[in-house]
Amino acid sequence: xxxxxREPALLLALLAVIALVLAxxxxxxxxxxxxxxxxxxxxxLEGGTWTGPLVHSLEVxxxxxxTAVLLGFVYAYAMVYSEMRxxxxxxxxxxxxLLSPPFVVxxxxxxxxxxxGIITYGVFGQTPIIFGLLGIWGVQTIAxxxxxxxxxxxxxxxxDARMEQAARNLGAGPWRVFRTVTLPLSRxxxxxxxxxxxxxxxxxxxxxxxxxxxxxxxxxxxxxLISGFGEFTSAAAVSTLLLLIALALYVAKIRxxxxxxxxxxxxxxxxxxRPPVPAALSWACFAxxxxxxxxxxxxxxxxxxxxxxxxxxxxxxxxxxHFTFVATGSNADALRNTLVFSGVAALVSAILALFAxxxxxxxxxxxxxxxxxxxxxxxxxxxIFFGIGYLTAFNQPWLDWxxxxxxxxxxxxxxxxxxxxxxxxxxxxxIDRSIDEAATSLGASRLRGFWDVIRPMLAGSLRVGLVTTxxxxxxxxxxxxxxxxPATTVATIRIYQLVNDLNWGGATxxxxxxxxxxILALVVFAALARGRLALGMxxx
Amino acid sequence: MTPEIDRRTFLKLTGATAVIAACGGAGTTTASPxxxxxxxxxxxxxxxxTGRISIYSALNDSTNNELFGAxxxxxxxxxxxxxxxxxxxxxxxxxxxxxxxxxxxxxxxSSEFHDPLGKQGLLEAYKSPNAKxxxxxxxxxxxxxxxxxxxxxxxxxxNDRLAKELGGxxxxxxxxxxxxxxxxxxxxxxxxxxxxxxxFMATQIFRFNRDEAKAMDFMKKLHxxxxxxxxxxxxxxxxIDQGQFVGCPNWSHDILTEKSKxxxxxxxxxxxxxxxxxxxxxxxxxxxxxxxxxxxxxxxTKEAGALNVKLSNRGSTISxxxxxxxxPSLTQVKLVNYDRQWATDNKDRILKLWxxxxxx
Numbered sequence: 001x002x003x004x005x006r007e008p009a010l011l012l013a014l015l016a017v018i019a020l021v022l023a024x025x026x027x028x029x030x031x032x033x034x035x036x037x038x039x040x041x042x043x044x045l046e047g048g049t050w051t052g053p054l055v056h057s058l059e060v061x062x063x064x065x066x067t068a069v070l071l072g073f074v075y076a077y078a079m080v081y082s083e084m085r086x087x088x089x090x091x092x093x094x095x096x097x098l099l100s101p102p103f104v105v106x107x108x109x110x111x112x113x114x115x116x117g118i119i120t121y122g123v124f125g126q127t128p129i130i131f132g133l134l135g136i137w138g139v140q141t142i143a144x145x146x147x148x149x150x151x152x153x154x155x156x157x158x159x160d161a162r163m164e165q166a167a168r169n170l171g172a173g174p175w176r177v178f179r180t181v182t183l184p185l186s187r188x189x190x191x192x193x194x195x196x197x198x199x200x201x202x203x204x205x206x207x208x209x210x211x212x213x214x215x216x217x218x219x220x221x222x223x224x225l226i227s228g229f230g231e232f233t234s235a236a237a238v239s240t241l242l243l244l245i246a247l248a249l250y251v252a253k254i255r256x257x258x259x260x261x262x263x264x265x266x267x268x269x270x271x272x273x274r275p276p277v278p279a280a281l282s283w284a285c286f287a288x289x290x291x292x293x294x295x296x297x298x299x300x301x302x303x304x305x306x307x308x309x310x311x312x313x314x315x316x317x318x319x320x321x322h323f324t325f326v327a328t329g330s331n332a333d334a335l336r337n338t339l340v341f342s343g344v345a346a347l348v349s350a351i352l353a354l355f356a357x358x359x360x361x362x363x364x365x366x367x368x369x370x371x372x373x374x375x376x377x378x379x380x381x382x383x384i385f386f387g388i389g390y391l392t393a394f395n396q397p398w399l400d401w402x403x404x405x406x407x408x409x410x411x412x413x414x415x416x417x418x419x420x421x422x423x424x425x426x427x428x429x430x431i432d433r434s435i436d437e438a439a440t441s442l443g444a445s446r447l448r449g450f451w452d453v454i455r456p457m458l459a460g461s462l463r464v465g466l467v468t469t470x471x472x473x474x475x476x477x478x479x480x481x482x483x484x485x486p487a488t489t490v491a492t493i494r495i496y497q498l499v500n501d502l503n504w505g506g507a508t509x510x511x512x513x514x515x516x517x518x519i520l521a522l523v524v525f526a527a528l529a530r531g532r533l534a535l536g537m538x539x540x
Numbered sequence: 541m542t543p544e545i546d547r548r549t550f551l552k553l554t555g556a557t558a559v560i561a562a563c564g565g566a567g568t569t570t571a572s573p574x575x576x577x578x579x580x581x582x583x584x585x586x587x588x589x590t591g592r593i594s595i596y597s598a599l600n601d602s603t604n605n606e607l608f609g610a611x612x613x614x615x616x617x618x619x620x621x622x623x624x625x626x627x628x629x630x631x632x633x634x635x636x637x638x639x640x641x642x643x644x645x646x647x648x649x650s651s652e653f654h655d656p657l658g659k660q661g662l663l664e665a666y667k668s669p670n671a672k673x674x675x676x677x678x679x680x681x682x683x684x685x686x687x688x689x690x691x692x693x694x695x696x697x698x699n700d701r702l703a704k705e706l707g708g709x710x711x712x713x714x715x716x717x718x719x720x721x722x723x724x725x726x727x728x729x730x731x732x733x734x735x736x737x738x739x740f741m742a743t744q745i746f747r748f749n750r751d752e753a754k755a756m757d758f759m760k761k762l763h764x765x766x767x768x769x770x771x772x773x774x775x776x777x778x779x780i781d782q783g784q785f786v787g788c789p790n791w792s793h794d795i796l797t798e799k800s801k802x803x804x805x806x807x808x809x810x811x812x813x814x815x816x817x818x819x820x821x822x823x824x825x826x827x828x829x830x831x832x833x834x835x836x837x838x839x840x841t842k843e844a845g846a847l848n849v850k851l852s853n854r855g856s857t858i859s860x861x862x863x864x865x866x867x868p869s870l871t872q873v874k875l876v877n878y879d880r881q882w883a884t885d886n887k888d889r890i891l892k893l894w895x896x897x898x899x900x
Contacts, residue, residue: 047888049895107778114784115767131768214730214769214900224733224771229887230631230653311802313782329605391636400640482633485642486594486620493624497601500625502774502781502798 004365010446014363017356021374024414028389029381033243035236035392044237050221054241057202057217059133061245064140065198071141072148072193075292078285079149080156081182082277085286092519093293096300098146098471099518101492104499104511106210108302109139111313118302118313131213139207142296144200147419148193150468154423154460155189156182158430161274168275177275188429192422195253199246199379199418205478218242219382223478226384239385246380250373300515307509322509331494331510335517338491341405342473343521345412350465353417354458357424358450362436372425379418383478386415391482404485411483412473420465427461428454467522474518589830592618596634596823598627598648600797603851610847611838617831627653628735634823638662641825644832647839650735650816651685652884657821658684664822666833670840677880678817678857687817688839689848690855692868692875693740694792694809696777701725701786702806710808711787714744718758722765725786729776730769732891732900735816737769740789741894742883743814746876752890756897763898780805791816792868793853799866800853807866811874818854 004011036044044050075094078084097105112119115127130138159182167177183190205219212220222238225231306312310319325331353375360372378386390411394402431454439449455462477492484493491514498507597604604623612618622642624630627649634643634657646654646663657663658680667683678687695711702708705725711717717726729737741759748754767785770776776788777795781803795807820839822832838844845856853864863869883890894900 047892049892052900110779110784111782114779114782116783129767209771210775212771216732220733220771224730226632227626227628227772228732228734228738230628230656232632232635314804315802388632388636391633395637395640395642397640481624481629482636484622486622497623497625500774501601502778502794502801503601504778 007445007447010359013355013447014359014365017352017359018371020352020414021371024410025374025378028386028393029243029377030389031392032236032385032389033240036233036240040233041237041240044234047234050218050238050241053216053218053221053238056133056215057219057242057245060136060140060208060217061198061202063133063137064144064201065194067137067141068144068197068201069148069152069190069194071145071292072150072197073152073190074285074288075145075149076153076156078289080153081274082282082285083279084282084289086289090289090293093289093296094146094149095467095471095522096146096296096515097143098468099475099515100143101475101477101495101511101514104303104495104507105143105299106139106207107499107504108299108306109135109211111302112298119298131211132215135211135213136208136215136217139211140201140204142292142299143204143207144197147200147468148197150464151193151196151419151423151426152186152189154464155186155192155426155430157460158427159185164275174275174277174281185430188426191253191256192426195249195376196379196419196422198249199376202245202249203242203380203382205382205384218245222382223384232388236385236388239382242380242382243377246377247373249380250376254369303508303511306504307512310505312504312508319505322505323513325506326509326513330489334489334491334494335513337405337488338474338514339517339521341409341412341488341490342470342518345409345416345473346466346470348409349413349417349469350420350462352413353420353465353469354424354455354462355450356417357421357428357461358454358458361425361428362433362446375421376418378415381415383415383476384481386411387479387482390479403488404483405488408480408483408488408490411479412469412476415476415479416469416472417465419468420461423461423464424458427458431457466525470522471518474514587830589615589617589828589834591828591831592620593644593826593828593831593835594620594622594642595645595647595835596622596624596630596643598625598630598646598653599623600625600852603848606851607844607847610844611835614838614843615831615834617834631657634662635660638824641823643823644826644828645820645835646823647820647835648818650691650739651680651687651819651880652735652816654685654819654821655680655884657823658682662824664824664826664829664832666822666836668833668836668840670837673859674840674857685819685821686836686840687819687857688845689818689852690857690870691816691818692792692809692855692870692873693736693743693789693813693815694795694807694868695787696780696790696795696798696805696807697787698780698783698785699804699806701783705786710806711810714747714789714810714812715758716810717765717787717789718761720765722787724765724767726762726766727768727770727776727779727785727788728762728766729773729788729790730771731894733769733771734773736773736791738887738891739814739816739878739883741890743812743876743878745890746814746878747812750882752893756893759894760897769900777805793855793864796853796864796867809868809873812876813873814876814878815870817857817880 079087079090111117113130115121120126120128163181164177167181203219205223208217208220218238218241222235225235307322308318309315310317356375360368390407394407435453436449439453440446475492477496480490480493484490491510495507495510498510595608601623604621608619608621630646631653634646663684665683668686671679671686674687697710706721728740731737731741744758745752745755770779773790774794777790777798779785780788781798792807792809795805799805799807820836822836826832842858842861845858845861848854849856849861849864853867855863855867855869
């Protein structure tokens with residue numbers, strides 16, 4: 001409080017952040033929450049159609065979060081600690097699953113692992129039942145481990161090598177150091193990873209829709225109420241249930257990590273290398289990562305083959321016609337819009353997330369817990385309701401002069417802010433406040449201290465925000481579906497159209513073009529930012 | 541296209557305007573403020589509609605450009621198209637946009653998606669002169685929406701697997717699907733999640749003369765043979781294309797389209813089946829009402845009907861437009877007496893009954 005009174009600029013910045021949150025997270029979502037009205041909620045709750053999907057959602061959340069976070073942790077450990085080879089390659093693999101536009105990638109799973117799948121039936125002669133809980137679990141583990149990996153790797157790479165060296169010098173073995181030093185110190189990242197991954201999984205719609213079959217979770221129930229019957233009010237009630245789950249998860253996380261300190265970066269610089277891990281461990285990491293990479297590449301390879309053949313898997317004659325199709329008409333505009341919207345959204349979202357993380361984590365004013373929760377909340381809002389909220393709130397006569405592209409960008413900024421925000425907060429928890437104080441006692445304002453001193457130390461967190469927002473914006477369908485106009489169509493909308501037409505050749509070619517464009521953009525960005533900034537964040 | 545057509549459209553519109561002017565007191569037909577500002581001078585000189593319209597289209601992507609291009613050629617009216625082959629999303633979008641409507645026309649999608657918009661007062665009533673010969677079941681009585689195409693529920697089967705595993709025997713009636721030989725080989729668009737799945741189930745109720753107990757008994761026995769209920773109708777087709785499963789009740793026109801792409805699948809239409817009526821409607825607050833009326837008139841022409849049949853394999857509500865090659869027509873197949881209003885009004889109850897019956 002005192003610092004706010006002393007520094008009007010800081011107070012203004014805080015008020016600006018609060019205003020943004022109110023305008024672009026709270027206000028649009030309130031439109032959705034109030035839509036069913038009291039009567040709507042009562043009849044929905046009495047109807048009881050939500051109990052099954054609720055139980056299913058919780059089951060899926062528990063299973064998929066566990067495996068995704070475990071996998072993410074192993075991957076992060078391998079990337080940060082081991083001396084395995086091909087790290088740049090694995091860095092790319094670690095973001096590839098984030099680049100999967102809904103429907104298309106999950107469809108590849110069915111092609112490969114379905115009852116008559118190319119692998120399951122073609123190679124092994126098995127007809128597994130992949131539809132249902134098992135299928136969702138498997139697909140979500142692959143789809144969501146990158147979130148956990150990004151957040152955990154950021155935390156691990158910031159942990160102080162000196163503590164580990166000291167433990168080793170005192171005679172502890174590598175396993176013991178890991179268990180008693182590394183693991184506890186990475187807890188902020190781990191907590192953020194579990195929370196974020198769990199919320200994203202419980203909100204996930206695309207994967208359960210395609211491999212869930214009749215196993216209905218809350219997001220698929222909500223979506224199908226709209227899609228199948230145009231029943232918006234019951235769907236909005238389902239969305240509110242999801243918000244309550246997010247609130248419960250958030251409270252649980254706060255209670256779990258309490259008020260402990262995880263500071264590993266104090267005032268003095270550390271240039272000490274990490275203690276080496278046994279060669280066998282590096283090789284094991286390499287083998288494990290290679291296996292995962294193989295699986296991921298197989299899925300994306302299926303898309304590629306489908307994009308360059310006439311009618312996969314029935315007619316494998318090579319053809320360029322799907323790509324020719326992608327290059328025609330308004331399709332190229334859609335790709336360009338995707339690039340522009342996602343790029344702008346990623347920059348704004350990452351910087352805003354970093355700053356918001358700082359202003360909340362370092363804040364000493366009442367009510368900061370509410371702001372903290374509101375920055376995580378968008379993760380729990382199914383994209384379709386985020387989009388509907390924006391449309392209801394901002395499609396007003398007095399706002400008709402605003403170009404719709406801006407609305408799409410804003411929705412991408414705020415829908416994707418939770419990961420960058422979480423990374424920022426987790427990072428700040430590892431940085432000693434004495435560093436902030438050193439800056440201010442040397443005469444800098446707190447804002448200046450943040451920008452000149454703290455921001456560079458949070459480069460990893462900034463990268464996490466940039467990369468995840470960008471790839472999620474590139475691949476989001478559900479948010480945009482209610483906001484796009486003829487002039488602001490994006491690639492995922494076109495892909496969705498083609499999927500609905502069962503034009504798999506066109507849809508996969510579009511997906512390949514979209515993903516390639518996104519990767520190129522990340523590479524160019526990395527080059528511009530001098531070094532391997534954007535392509536993942538683990539410093540090897 | 542030709543001056544002749546232009547004149548015809550012009551005459552139709554003059555007539556239409558007269559009709560509207562005549563029943564102007566009906567409440568629903570109050571003209572919006574933007575309604576033909578040019579016409580304010582003299583009543584008889586309704587100008588030929590010009591400008592552009594904004595079309596929200598739930599039609600297939602492969603239909604949109606060609607169909608609307610033909611409209612532009614025939615009338616000289618330009619269009620901005622918002623394509624989303626998902627009528628429920630478009631319906632929701634139009635509802636959410638009601639403070640500042642962005643659409644003039646909502647075209648495509650079963651009438652079930654247009655009807656609630658009309659009831660919420662979000663549609664503009666318009667009785668096209670071209671709709672006057674349509675059967676009552678193909679149009680909303682006040683002109684809030686008009687049916688211009690039809691879709692018939694049929695059955696898709698994977699040729700290879702049908703021949704090997706079921707001796708090539710396609711179902712002649714829906715009851716044939718209860719044969720234990722189908723166990724684990726059938727899928728169905730989920731009645732809870734898809735309009736198509738629900739129409740299939742309502743069809744069973746009408747087939748048993750609204751004896752719900754009999755219909756549910758059928759659905760229960762069918763359930764024993766069904767491997768999965770699939771969340772979307774096209775998604776189910778895709779699984780049959782790939783041979784992941786053997787057969788599935790689904791939309792005839794989409795099945796034909798899948799077959800024409802070279803997929804090893806076949807369509808047949810079991811007797812006593814159901815159908816949908818694809819609708820067009822004018823959104824309340826349309827910025828270019830005269831041009832929107834011209835669009836409704838145009839999709840109800842024989843030319844537009846025939847073009848849509850060619851592009852989408854669907855049928856036309858106009859009786860003298862021939863069906864697509866290999867496609868069933870409403871007059872050829874044996875239909876149940878499908879009561880759309882009853883099916884809509886009883887939907888929640890029937891779905892709950894079904895869930896209890898099959899234990900899902």
